[in-house]
Amino acid sequence: MKIWQDILTTALVGTERKILTPIPSTDQLSQLLSQLNYKDPEGTLLSAAAIISLYQKAGQIPVTDNQPLPTPCQTDNNSNCSxxxxxxxxxxxxxxxxxxxxxxxxxxxxxxxxxxxxxxxxxxxxxxxxxxxxxxxxxxxxxxxxxxxxxxxxxxxxxxxxxxxxxxxxxxxxxxxxxxxxxxxxxxxxxxxxxxxxxxxxxxxxxxxxxxxxxxxxxxxxxxxxxxxxxxxxxxxxxxAELLAHLPGSRLSQRMAKRITSALIMKQNRNRLHLDFTLPNGNDEAMTRDGINGKQPPKLLGEKAWKILQIVASTPLSFWTEINRISPTEWIQAAKRSEWDRTLVDAWVVAALRQKNPDWAEALLSIHTNFNGYLVNNDISIRGLINSLSTQRRDTFFIKLIQENKTVFDSQNPAFSLLRHYRYPWSTEFTMAIIKSLKYHLNNTKNPYDWTLQSAFKDFACYIPLSIVPELSLSLPNIVPNNPSWGYFWKEAIDELIVLLNFRTEMLKEF
Structure with missing residues (x-):
């Protein structure tokens, strides 16, 4: 179409160098174009482009879909939520x-x-x-x-x-x-x-x-x-092999226990247990079949340590406690006195996660608290260890942890570092213990602007029992000291906590 080429050329070089000339009226399109005001070059250019664009669209045949319509959805007898x-x-x-x-x-x-x-x-x-x-x-x-x-x-x-x-x-x-x-x-x-x-x-x-x-x-x-x-x-x-290691009674787990039996060296020195291991060089076919990789240790881990970690992680935890009735805590203390402290603790963490052993999980969580995360410091591992405890045991462990910890309950508190991974419904007793610790913290803190602790309030609201929400709505605002310089910082967080609790209450009422 010559007129369209003229429009493009004019648009490119500008109306000062080239202008559109009147179009003879020979058909419907040219009849429309001939009615433009050619004394206004810029307006003529834009109007001509608009007319031709609409003309081209009007001449297009709509796209049709020849695919058959889908079969209608069947009637559902279940009712929708409100x-x-x-x-x-x-x-x-x-x-x-x-x-x-x-x-x-x-x-x-x-x-x-x-x-x-x-x-x-x-x-x-x-x-x-x-x-x-x-x-x-x-x-x-x-x-x-x-x-x-x-x-x-x-x-x-x-x-x-x-x-x-x-x-x-x-x-x-x-x-x-x-x-x-x-x-x-x-x-x-x-x-x-x-x-x-x-x-x-x-x-x-x-x-x-x-x-x-x-x-x-x-x-x-x-x-x-x-x-x-x-x-x-x-x-x-x-x-x-990894899945079989979740089953303490599996044949693979029993084979791992035999390997530890032949490799473990136990010595008593000044009434303290010391540990070491002796392992054969390389992997035999049986070890390779059981999933032990002896060739590619992770970074910062030697070949022997890597092999020890894999075998211990797949050994039933009951194996350790059956040796002279030594408790998990004693084994962990003995590991700390050896050159294999991190290797053994990491392996026991994996074993406790696989076997969901509450005794070992509790001992490892206690080590994390007492040593400020030195040995057990992986967030996913901590959550898994907490999950290994029953509801009652989790409650008891955390209440005791909070009550025995004498420092203020801020984001640096070892109890808080575990609590932020506690993603289960709280009991009333546990909730009140947390609030008591928060009140003590707010009245004794030297760091009032603790953003990490404040942001955790939104997580707390997901697990607080709704049965005590009316009581908390009245009592929670009172735990904030009347301090004009930073009291608003905590009041805002507590208000948001109460709003979330009320949101949960009203949300669940609908069901």
Whole structure:
């Protein structure tokens, strides 16, 4: 189209050097263009470009989609959550109060309520980016949520209503989520399903399934995992060995105990236990089969220390306490007097996490507190050790820790360094012990602007029991000293804490 080329040329060189000339009226388009005011070069240029652009668009045929419409979603008998409850969900999906979302999802699932259709896209998208929430999200999607997920390949992690079809033809993410769900409900049935198809799966899928295998892991799984020690892939062997080390009664764990028996050297010096180890050079085939890597020690760790760490981490913790009835604390103290202090403590931490041994977990947490994190200083390990304690034992341990610690309760306090990893519902007694410590801190602190402690209040609000919220709403503001220079700093944090507690209370009332 010559007129379009003229417009482009004029736009490039400018109307001072070239102007558009009137167009003879020969068709509908030129008739429109001939009506422009050619005495205004700039206006003529812009108007001509606009007319031609609209003319070209008007002549285009709309894009048509020849794909058949999806089958409509089936009727869902489950009821949606209330409009007010949905508003609380909306707030959390907007990343406000998002730390309370798992509690909302659990409450909705318990009440057999599902998410209203309007919020399903956002919730499904959150599940795509937050795998740890997927199981909880699955429980509130309903038929419409599953149907909607089937329309978007990005949400292919959602398990379809027909479990067998998902297991056979679903995406990798959906099959893995289904396997996790099955392991939660019935570990044995899930294992039987996996053993039938495991040899035909690709290596990355096999590893993904084994990663989930820890859910519901028990001694019935031992024969299958033991057989994988002879797998042709080293990664499969190592993962199977790691899982078997979670089972103190497994054959692998017993073999590790025999290795420690032959390697451990115990000496008494001035009524103090001292430890050392003697190990053969290199790895034999049996050690390699059991997952012991003797060739690639991590940085700052020698070959012998690396081998000791791997063997001890896979040895049943009962092995140590059965030797002369020596307690976990005594073993840790003996390790500190040896050249293997960090190696042994790191190995016992791994063993305690794998075996969920409460006696060793408590002893290792105490070492962390007494030595200010010198030996046990990994956040994930600390959370795992706390998780190894029962609800009552966690409560007792932390209450005692707070009451025995005489320093002010600030962010440098060893008790606080553990408390920030305590992600479980608090008891009333535990809550009141924390508040008492906070009050003492605020009246005796030399560092009133403790941002780390203040920011932790939002986490505290997630675990405080709601039964005492009315009482706390009245008493908490009174623990702040009437100090005009920094009292507002803490008053603001406590106000936010109370707002969060009230938010939780009202949120859960809807269920």
């Amino acid at each position: 409009p007010l409850s949905a508003q609380y969900l909306k707030v959390m999906l907007l990343k406000e109060r998002q730390q309370l979302l798992p509690e909302w999802l659990a409450a909705a699932a318990t009440a057999r309520k599902q998410v209203p259709a309007y919020y399903l896209p956002e919730l499904l998208e959150l599940g795509r980016t937050s795998p740890h929430l997927r199981l909880a999200i699955m429980s509130v999607l309903g038929k419409r949520g599953r149907w909607l997920a089937g329309q978007n390949p990005k949400w292919d992690y959602v398990v379809g209503e027909d479990i067998e079809i998902t297991w056979k033809t679903g995406s990798s993410a959906a099959r893995q989520l289904l396997f996790e769900q099955l392991r939660t409900e019935n570990p044995g049935d899930a294992r039987e399903k996996l053993t039938k198809i495991f040899p035909q799966e690709k290596l990355d899928q096999q590893l993904a399934f084994l990663e989930i295998f820890q859910t519901g892991l028990n001694m019935d799984d031992e024969p299958f995992l033991e057989s994988l020690l002879d797998n042709k892939y080293q990664k499969i062997q190592q993962k199977a």
